[in-house]
Amino acid sequence: MKCLRLRGSQSEKRVNHEKNKTTFLLAEICLGILLLFCVHLIFEDEKPQKRVAVIVEKSGDEKWNSFMNGLKQAAGIANIHLIICNTDEIENADEEKNLIYDQLDNQVDAFIVQAAPGRDTIDMLREIRVQKPMLLVANDALREKEEDHISKYSDLPVITPDYYRMGYTLAQDLLSRNQNNIQGKTVGIISGFKKTDCTDKCMQGVLDVLSDTGCEIQFDMNITYDMEITQRLKEQQPVDYLIVFDTSALEQVAGMYAQKKESDTKIYGIGNSIKCVYYLDDSVIDGLIAIDGYGMGYHSAIEISKVLKNHLYTINNQTIEYHLLHKEDIFREEVQHFLHTYD
Numbered sequence: 001m002k003c004l005r006l007r008g009s010q011s012e013k014r015v016n017h018e019k020n021k022t023t024f025l026l027a028e029i030c031l032g033i034l035l036l037f038c039v040h041l042i043f044e045d046e047k048p049q050k051r052v053a054v055i056v057e058k059s060g061d062e063k064w065n066s067f068m069n070g071l072k073q074a075a076g077i078a079n080i081h082l083i084i085c086n087t088d089e090i091e092n093a094d095e096e097k098n099l100i101y102d103q104l105d106n107q108v109d110a111f112i113v114q115a116a117p118g119r120d121t122i123d124m125l126r127e128i129r130v131q132k133p134m135l136l137v138a139n140d141a142l143r144e145k146e147e148d149h150i151s152k153y154s155d156l157p158v159i160t161p162d163y164y165r166m167g168y169t170l171a172q173d174l175l176s177r178n179q180n181n182i183q184g185k186t187v188g189i190i191s192g193f194k195k196t197d198c199t200d201k202c203m204q205g206v207l208d209v210l211s212d213t214g215c216e217i218q219f220d221m222n223i224t225y226d227m228e229i230t231q232r233l234k235e236q237q238p239v240d241y242l243i244v245f246d247t248s249a250l251e252q253v254a255g256m257y258a259q260k261k262e263s264d265t266k267i268y269g270i271g272n273s274i275k276c277v278y279y280l281d282d283s284v285i286d287g288l289i290a291i292d293g294y295g296m297g298y299h300s301a302i303e304i305s306k307v308l309k310n311h312l313y314t315i316n317n318q319t320i321e322y323h324l325l326h327k328e329d330i331f332r333e334e335v336q337h338f339l340h341t342y343d
Contacts, residue, residue, distance in 0.1 A: 049081040050308045052301070053103035056114040056138065057090040063247040063272045063293075066341045067137070070297025071112075078305035083108060089225040090114075093121040100128055110134065110304050115141040117196045125156055133307040135159065135315055137300050139198040157315035159300050161291050161322050163198040166270060167205025167245070169324055173287045174241055174268050175209060183214035188239040190221045190229065190253065192246045202245045202270070215241075223249050230256040244269035247276065254279035274342050281330050292321045294341035 054071065056064060068084070075082045083103065090096050096116040103111070110133040115121050122141035128134060136158040175182060187210065192199035199222070210217070218239050223229060229252045242265055244250040250269040257263050258279060268287040269276070279285045299318055306313045329335050 049079055050109040050305070051081045051083055051107070052110045052112060052304055052308075053083045053085060053100075053106070053108040054112045055085045055087065055090075055096065055099050055103070057087055057116075058248075059084055059087045061248065062275065065343065066272065066291075066293030067297040069341055069343075070294035070299075071301050072297075073294075074298040074301035074305075078302055080301065080305050080308065082301070090116045091225060092116055092118050093124045096121065097124050097128075104128075104131065108132070110308055112137055112300050112304055114138040115197070117193050122156065129156065133304060133311075133315075135300055135304050137296055139163070139196055141197065157303070157317055159296055159303070159318045159320060160198075161296075161320045163201035164205040166289050166322055167202035168209055169205075169322075170202075170243060170268050170270065170287065170289055171206040171209035173324060174243070174266075175213065177286065182210075182241070185215045185241065186218045186237075186239040187215050187241045187243065188219050188221070188233075188236060189217065190223060190233075190242065190244045190246065190249050192223060192249070199245060206243060229253060239265060241265065242267045242269075244271075247271045247273055250285070251275050251279075254284045258282065258284045272342070274339070277325070277330065277339060277342070280325060280327055283327060286326070288325045290323050290325055290338070290342075292323070292338070292341075296320045 052075075056067075058064075071082060071084075083106070085099055085103065087099065090099070093116050096113070100111065100113070111128065112135050113125065115125065115136050125134060125136070125141055134156065136156050137160065139160055140158045141156055178185075189203070189206065191203050203220070207217075219236050221229075221232060221236075223246055229249050233253065233256065242253060244253055244267065247270070250267075250271040251273065253269075254267060254276070257265065257267065266286045267284065269285060270289045270291070271277075271285075272291050272293055276285065276288055276290070280288045299320075303315045303318075307315060323335070323338060325335065330339075
């Protein structure tokens with residue numbers, strides 16, 4: 001009986017020994033996996049950030065504040081490094097091409113670009129896109145005119161507002177705030193830069209509303225970078241309504257009318273700055289459309305980062321929201337939250 005107990009005891013020891021060896025081996029494997037994971041994290045953190053060049057006209061202008069805020073917020077989340085190119089006016093494809101090639105020499109990994117005016121811009125951007133991922137913002141590259149006016153994107157990915165709908169909304173607002181009766185009234189339009197996708201679509205939206213109202217379009221003034229807008233406006237006959245498509249132009253026009261003691265001209269416009277909101281609050285501007293620049297910047301950075309992580313990823317075109325504002329809307333909580341992104 002004693003011998004039997006001894007053999008049993010030895011057998012149990014062997015089993016326990018095997019269990020201990022297995023436990024030890026599993027622990028070593030787990031520690032090895034943990035070590036490899038830690039090494040991976042260390043080297044992942046040391047990988048250089050992907051560099052994205054951002055090229056928009058007059059990049060330091062206040063109208064880009066909200067857009068830049070959204071870009072920077074998303075860049076931190078997506079772990080990309082933004083290079084905000086310091087620009088003045090970008091008047092044509094050649095000027096934009098020079099800016100892009102400067103950044104290609106700077107070894108950037110991708111581009112976020114506002115398309116320059118002109119019908120030759122799209123071909124230039126297509127050539128660059130073969131070399132580096134590219135996303136258009138603010139306005140699409142101009143294409144041949146379409147039979148309908150539904151927003152259709154080119155083959156270049158783009159994140160932009162629906163400019164046709166914005167022009168339509170602005171004109172509809174003018175009409176509704178004047179009891180849908182502007183028969184015999186005069187309208188002046190400051191329509192932005194020639195040969196740009198946004199100008200063409202805004203204008204078409206406005207004309208589709210006003211065409212059967214009996215009003216007279218007294219002038220349609222395209223702006224240029226060297227143009228004195230207020231001086232050109234003074235050379236025109238006074239009008240009952242002014243419609244302005246460009247933020248800088250709207251600021252200048254509203255500033256001129258703010259200095260007048262009396263004026264019967266009512267101003268409606270598209271403006272992405274706190275200054276435009278100030279003129280709205282001061283009753284100089286009657287109706288204002290403000291674009292969600294923060295959303296445009298945020299989604300641009302997120303989408304371009306997805307391409308940099310996975311070259312098979314296809315950037316989704318996105319239509320950015322806009323807000324139609326009147327003086328009585330400014331201090332509503334949701335509007336204040338939206339306007340906070342403009343700071």
